[in-house]
Amino acid sequence: MNFKISLAKKTLVFYSIIGLVISCASIYNLIWGVILHETPTYRIGVFSLFGFIVFPVLLISTYLKNKCVIDTDSVHIGKIKYRFSDYDFFITTYQLSFKDRPLFSIFKKDYFDFVIKETGTNNIVFQKDLDIFRKDIELIKRALPPGKIKYR
Template sequence: MNLKIGLAKKVLLFYSVIAPFIMFGSLYNLVEGVILHNTPSYRIGLFSLFGFIIMPLLLIVTYIKNKCIISREGVQIGKILYPFSDYHFSIRQKELPFKDRPLTSLWKKKYDELVITKINTGETVLEKDLDVFQKDIENIKKALVSNTPQSR
């Protein structure tokens, strides 16, 4: 079973909803405020002037860095492949206080994270927050179980 999934799906969805407003506002501020001097430019900063470039770039980079492919060989996150023969994969739940919760799901108390440990040493290599929906977490669990060498 091959599974391709973005580990930051909720974050990408949240920011893709507000990105058009930031992009339009920054482009308007740059053209009308700075270039044409028709309206006052209240804030001159990275997002107020170049948000129409930076915001889509941040969305693309977030997608690329959090793209996960679970295949027969192992789990690939971004460009790094973690083979099943060398690493152990588990999904752990953690409880976060309100001040540490992400904007995408403030009212949720328990959060899932993907934990990758090296089999030889038991060292934790990666702890990756799963900002995905519950159905996606179930799909990840199924893919991890069906692709491990013990289940083949």
């Protein structure tokens, strides 16, 4: 079994929508504003001229950094491999007060963390906020072996 998911799926969806607008506007500004001089160039900067290159590169690097692959014997996050025999996996649930909630999920009460601890020493080697949908959290729970996932 090989299960792949991005641990920052909501962020990627949100920024890909914004990135489409920024990319179109930066291409327009570069071609018609700077090269052809048909419209005024309001601002010359990285996102106004080369946003169609910079923003997709940022999206791809965010995806690669948060890519999680669950195999039959290990979990790969980014370039690091965590074996089931050496690490314990936790999905922790916590609640935030209204003033501490992020702007884009202000009405959401429950937040989740994905925590990986060493088996012998209980040192936390990885902790990440799960910025994914609730359905994806259930898929992660089903993809990990039953004895290796713990809840808090």
